[in-house]
Amino acid sequence: MALAQENVLIPDVGLRVKALESLLAEKGAIDPKSLDLLVEAFETRIGPKNGAKVIAKAWVDPEYKKWLMKDGTAAIKSLGYSGVQGENMVVIENTPTVHNVVVCTLCSCYPWPTLGLPPIWFKSAPYRARVVIEPRAVLREFGLEIADDVEVRVWDSTAELRYLVMPMRPAGTENFNEAQLAELVTRDSMIGTGLALAPGK
Amino acid sequence: MINKVTVEMMPIVLATGDPARVDEPIPAKFKEGDKVIVLEVNAPTHNRLPSYIKGKVGTVTFDHGVFVFPDTSAHRKGPKPQHVYTVTFTAQEVWGEAGHPSDRLYADIWDDYMRHA
Incomplete structure (x- = not known):
């Protein structure tokens, strides 16, 4: 299963x-x-629609993206998302050659202001134990096939930093505005166990 | 002595959280690019070091600044503030040949959990 x-x-x-x-x-x-x-x-x-707005803004606004990558906490706070379990935010970017995925092997650390409370599977022992050992197999179970020449980076949030994945902007969205783009950014795409949705899906 | 959680606290908690960052000029033991070995911390008391990286060699990738040290603060023995770094490990350093040759693991580690390799 x-x-x-x-x-x-x-x-x-x-x-x-x-x-x-x-x-x-x-x-x-x-x-x-x-x-x-x-x-x-x-x-x-408080939920993943907050994080989706952060990602959509970064996709359309290069200056904002630069700030977000440099000081995630401040750039996210500027949109009104701050507070408990989002005190120290780091945004990590997926590219054609790098896929990032986040876990907390020690417990269930998760960026609450941008993603809300974690899904059950994020807190489950099987996800936490397996994603560090065999991330590609775990991602396959989420429906994600990672090509052999793509580097998988697993981020274990063991301390006070909280990680938000910036998924790649889907093709065919050149004319989308920020609100339309935010609709494509799923919770799982910001954990790294999914991709942003293709338009029309 | 119980500090009661009240309705008045909630907007503050929600807006600011409970920052563990410490604004003190504590010197860093490591710098970005340093090779480090994770120590075999096996205390029965609270700590925040995952077992699977103990004894493994990694590279300091980011210095995030100074934070409260959970091992002491959890036992009310003071904040013992120190630097926290993101350390990068190759999957093969941690898992041997079971690791994919291009994959990496990133963990956030306090000064007291490492020594220079």
């Missing part, structure tokens, strides 16, 4: 979270209303 479809949820995770929340509230460690605000932010405002 392909990694992306694998069910790796631990059982009763919802119950466990509920129990933890009640306990923390009873001990006076949290105001449950503060958690509601966090959940609402991640349900309505």
Whole structure:
């Protein structure tokens, strides 16, 4: 079964979270209303559409792209995306000869302000263990065949840097505006387990 | 003593996060281009060094500046601020012949986890 479809949820995770929340509230460690605000932010405002806007802008604006590659944190913040798990951003660019893919082998570090919360498979032991050992086989399971003459770079976000992949701009999008381009930038293309969508797909 | 998480904190947490970067002029032990060996850190306490690169030789590729050291800060023994670098390893250095000859691994590593090769 392909990694992306694998069910790796631990059982009763919802119950466990509920129990933890009640306990923390009873001990006076949290105001449950503060958690509601966090959940609402991640349900309505913070997700991969933010990252897609960053990538689309970089595709159409060479000056912005230069800034983004040099100081990812500042360039991303200028579009309004900053904060927890995006304090130190690094953008890595795919080219015809280099394909980048991101993992956190130690846990599940992920750039929240630009991509939201990580998908289940990103946190799963099989993805984390295998993508560093056999990245080409793992990418094949995501439907990506990497040519033998393309270098695969696996970025293990073991410290405080958070990585965002800039996928290649698809062919046939020369007349697309920023908003149209952003529609083509998928979450997986910014992790490196996918490509930007071809127009019309 | 519990520092309660409140509603008022949320907009600040969401907008600024919890920066681990330290604004202190700590000297770097390594510079970009240096060959390094990752140490065999096997402490039972918290650390942020993945096992698969222990003992492997890599090249310092970026110096990201100074950050809190998790090994000490996690145990409330102070920030012990030090440089963090992206170190590049060839897939074959890490995995032997199983690694693809053109592939690379990049890991972010604190000063205390490495020595010069």
